Amino acid sequence: xxxxxxxxxxxxxxxxxxxxxxxxxxxxxxxxxxxxxxxxxxxxxxxxxxxxxxxxxxxxxxxxxxxxxxxxxxxxxxxxxxxxxxxxxxxxxxxxxxxxxxxxxxxxxxxxxxxxxxxxxxxxxxxxxxxxxxxxxxxxxxxxxxxxxxxxxxxxxxxxxxxxxxxxxxxxxxxxxxxxxxxxxxxxxxxxxxxxxxxxxxxxxxxxxxxxxxxxxxxxxxxxxxxxxxxxxxxxxxxxxxxxxxxxxxxxxxxxxxxxxxxxxxxxxxxxxxxxxxxxxxxxxxxxxxxxxxxxxxxxxxxxxxxxxxxxxxxxxxxxxxxxxxxxxxxxxxxxxxxxxxxxxxxxxxxxxxxxxxxxxxxxxxxxxxxxxxxxxxxxxxxxxxxxxxxxxxxxxxxxxxxxxxxxxxxxxxxxxxxxxxxxxxxxxxxxxxxxxxxxxxxxxxxxxxxxxxxxxxxxxxxxxxxxxxxxxxxxxxxxxxxxxxxxxxxxxxxxxxxxxxxxxxxxxxxxxxxxxxxxxxxxxxxxxxxxxxxxxxxxxxxxxxxxxxxxxxxxxxxx
Amino acid sequence: xxxxxxxxxxxxxxxxxxxxxxxxxxxxxxxxxxxxxxxxxxxxxxxxxxxxxxxxxxxxxxxxxxxxxxxxxxxxxxxxxxxxxxxxxxxxxxxxxxxxxxxxxxxxxxxxxxxxxxxxxxxxxxxxxxxxxxxxxxxxxxxxxxxxxxxx
Numbered sequence: 001x002x003x004x005x006x007x008x009x010x011x012x013x014x015x016x017x018x019x020x021x022x023x024x025x026x027x028x029x030x031x032x033x034x035x036x037x038x039x040x041x042x043x044x045x046x047x048x049x050x051x052x053x054x055x056x057x058x059x060x061x062x063x064x065x066x067x068x069x070x071x072x073x074x075x076x077x078x079x080x081x082x083x084x085x086x087x088x089x090x091x092x093x094x095x096x097x098x099x100x101x102x103x104x105x106x107x108x109x110x111x112x113x114x115x116x117x118x119x120x121x122x123x124x125x126x127x128x129x130x131x132x133x134x135x136x137x138x139x140x141x142x143x144x145x146x147x148x149x150x151x152x153x154x155x156x157x158x159x160x161x162x163x164x165x166x167x168x169x170x171x172x173x174x175x176x177x178x179x180x181x182x183x184x185x186x187x188x189x190x191x192x193x194x195x196x197x198x199x200x201x202x203x204x205x206x207x208x209x210x211x212x213x214x215x216x217x218x219x220x221x222x223x224x225x226x227x228x229x230x231x232x233x234x235x236x237x238x239x240x241x242x243x244x245x246x247x248x249x250x251x252x253x254x255x256x257x258x259x260x261x262x263x264x265x266x267x268x269x270x271x272x273x274x275x276x277x278x279x280x281x282x283x284x285x286x287x288x289x290x291x292x293x294x295x296x297x298x299x300x301x302x303x304x305x306x307x308x309x310x311x312x313x314x315x316x317x318x319x320x321x322x323x324x325x326x327x328x329x330x331x332x333x334x335x336x337x338x339x340x341x342x343x344x345x346x347x348x349x350x351x352x353x354x355x356x357x358x359x360x361x362x363x364x365x366x367x368x369x370x371x372x373x374x375x376x377x378x379x380x381x382x383x384x385x386x387x388x389x390x391x392x393x394x395x396x397x398x399x400x401x402x403x404x405x406x407x408x409x410x411x412x413x414x415x416x417x418x419x420x421x422x423x424x425x426x427x428x429x430x431x432x433x434x435x436x437x438x439x440x441x442x443x444x445x446x447x448x449x450x451x452x453x454x455x456x457x458x459x460x461x462x463x464x465x466x467x468x469x470x471x472x473x474x475x476x477x478x479x480x481x482x483x484x485x486x487x488x489x490x491x492x493x494x495x496x497x498x499x500x501x502x503x504x505x506x507x508x509x510x511x512x513x514x515x516x517x518x519x520x521x522x523x524x525x526x527x528x529x530x531x532x533x534x535x536x537x538x539x540x541x542x543x544x545x546x547x548x549x550x551x552x553x554x555x556x557x558x559x560x
Numbered sequence: 561x562x563x564x565x566x567x568x569x570x571x572x573x574x575x576x577x578x579x580x581x582x583x584x585x586x587x588x589x590x591x592x593x594x595x596x597x598x599x600x601x602x603x604x605x606x607x608x609x610x611x612x613x614x615x616x617x618x619x620x621x622x623x624x625x626x627x628x629x630x631x632x633x634x635x636x637x638x639x640x641x642x643x644x645x646x647x648x649x650x651x652x653x654x655x656x657x658x659x660x661x662x663x664x665x666x667x668x669x670x671x672x673x674x675x676x677x678x679x680x681x682x683x684x685x686x687x688x689x690x691x692x693x694x695x696x697x698x699x700x701x702x703x704x705x706x707x708x709x710x711x712x
Contacts, residue, residue, distance in 0.1 A: 118595035118646055122622075130624070133651025134595050207597015207621050247600050334600070338695040371695045373677055374647075447603045454604045458698045467696050476678045483647065558606055558618045 007053055014048060037295050039252040041415050047407035064400040068308040070301050071401040072359040073324040078397035084362035085387045086163060090115035090140035091374055092483050094150035097140040107384055113163040115139030121208040123169045123542030126491035136487035143495055144537045148176040157181045161192035168210035170197040171223055171525055172541050175532040194235035194284055197223060200261040200433055201240050204442045205247040213434045215549035220265060221272040224279040226525035235284040245288035246334050248450020251299045252416055254288060256423030257442055259307055260433040266315055276315050280322025289351035290332040297403055298412035300358030306417050329355035330364040336371040340466035344368040349386050356390050357403055363387055373480035440557040502535040510534045511544050518548045586614040586710060588639040591628045592621045596646035608699030625655040632668060638710050644674040654687035667711045
């Protein structure tokens with residue numbers, strides 16, 4: 001009698017089965033002649049132990065909390081504690097946003113995530129001409145420490161962790177946060193949170209750059225260095241694939257371009273003389289949760305393994321914490337439809353579940369109305385409840401990496417790992433991520449994928465429920481959340497007030513000192529902190545730096 | 561060398577010969593007014609318009625209304641297609657229309673897209689924006705709209 005577990009036996013059985021199925025398929029074809037996912041990975045009819053027959057379990061997959069962390073960065077994962085439920089929020093004024101944060105905390109949210117408006121993200125005060133029409137629209141307007149004090153009013157900074165989506169002016173907003181903590185009497189080592197601080201993806205995907213790459217990389221490494229001494233538990237960067245995916249990339253490209261950016265930051269820090277095991281443990285990541293449920297789960301697992309390999313083998317990290325991909329996830333905004341918006345609740349639920357099955361450390365679930373407007377309070381509540389349902393009701397949190405060992409998920413994990421690695425090798429050959437962006441390579445890869453995706457929708461080879469199939473006549477919901485247009489006026493008025501009340505000599509001195517540091521080689525962070533304490537505005541501080549570093553001009557990748 | 565926005569557009573060489581002796585191609589300025597960095601949509605639309613045989617000049621990010629109007633005049637375009645997802649359309653779109661009117665320009669078809677609430681559309685149309693295309697619009701619909709509505 002042949003041994004059931006003998007692979008050669010399985011091979012024979014599978015061959016026979018495949019032949020029989022092929023015959024049946026000839027008569028009754030499958031839905032498509034070929035199954036291929038958006039990363040162009042061909043999908044087989046079925047996966048078996050044969051697909052993993054050359055797998056070295058311990059070196060490729062291993063155990064949770066152990067290198068290469070494929071199964072997760074902690075040994076107990078959600079048996080220990082759930083992920084941080086962190087809804088990205090902020091709009092209009094600091095006072096308005098403060099109310100939303102306190103509402104979310106009351107609803108059981110466990111961390112804050114601050115959305116800043118575009119003028120803040122690009123380093124303009126609310127009264128700047130470039131800010132016209134944008135103040136308070138996509139986030140909260142912060143002009144000075146005074147606004148930041150209002151934003152965190154009655155929120156004890158030693159009790160919450162705060163993520164701030166801020167990149168080019170990250171140093172300034174972090175300094176403001178530290179200054180608020182000082183005023184609350186919270187010691188720096190009690191501060192927990194994250195600044196995004198990932199400028200490379202701003203050039204390629206998100207667009208809120210200010211300075212050219214070289215001074216930007218200097219600012220980033222100075223933040224790494226400053227934080228490792230002053231606020232040791234702060235995540236100094238959130239290396240973000242989220243926006244790369246939103247801009248249209250595939251899952252493989254998301255992993256590849258994110259980790260390539262990560263390599264550039266690590267290299268810059270090493271070149272500045274920092275110790276990899278000093279700053280490495282504070283690097284964090286941010287991924288997208290898109291539609292292809294199992295591919296997404298495999299993506300997070302592949303990213304963990306690939307980064308662990310890179311940190312250990314390429315950068316000789318010794319501390320396992322330096323090798324861990326700790327990441328935040330947000331569900332994919334680009335998959336939300338304005339048509340039949342309630343369907344988005346279901347999309348978000350599946351996407352959130354993939355992030356949890358992929359081992360995320362924190363999660364934002366999008367609100368159903370975000371293809372129409374800023375999320376209403378009711379929509380945000382359902383989005384948060386979706387996370388709570390997954391945590392408390394589905395049971396998926398009771399064992400670590402429940403899909404580990406699935407023939408398909410493990411095969412996909414390996415496939416994404418290999419394909420992302422090949423991309424990174426190509427980017428290395430170009431001289432690294434910054435060079436690849438300067439050549440327009442990464443932007444072109446992303447925009448080509450975005451165009452392909454859109455054409456698939458229009459050819460209906462990709463079905464979007466409610467959009468190109470199962471459409472209904474519907475009335476668009478009214479009563480959308482709007483930002484009060486008086487925010488700009490109010491910010492302008494309070495800026496005038498601030499400029500007349502503060503000690504302007506002190507402001508001038510602190511900005512002068514910052515200018516000297518920026519022209520030289522000193523770490524700029526302490527000078528930025530001093531300028532912030534003197535109530536210099538965000539725009540004033542950025543103007544000093546713009547004067548020295550200049551402004552970035554985007555590469556044009558459209559056309560020939 | 562990579563081409564950069566801010567370089568002289570004419571040197572970038574992605575505009576074909578204007579007079580091929582035959583009928584002129586439709587010329588479109590694809591523009592991103594304001595500070596919004598979401599350019600997936602505008603790039604997809606620009607690529608589709610190019611595939612449909614139109615000549616497209618893309619401004620890149622962070623254009624002020626006056627920069628857009630200036631580029632439209634300089635490039636002698638038939639269409640301005642603007643995209644905003646930041647909510648600043650209520651200020652920036654009408655501003656572009658005001659500046660066009662100031663220059664006495666009436667023969668450019670101006671369209672917009674992005675995350676724009678239905679209830680904002682009447683005011684934008686009153687300012688002179690011919691059509692607003694929201695999420696879920698196909699590039700085919702935009703191409704057809706331009707072909708049918710372009711001023712002759």
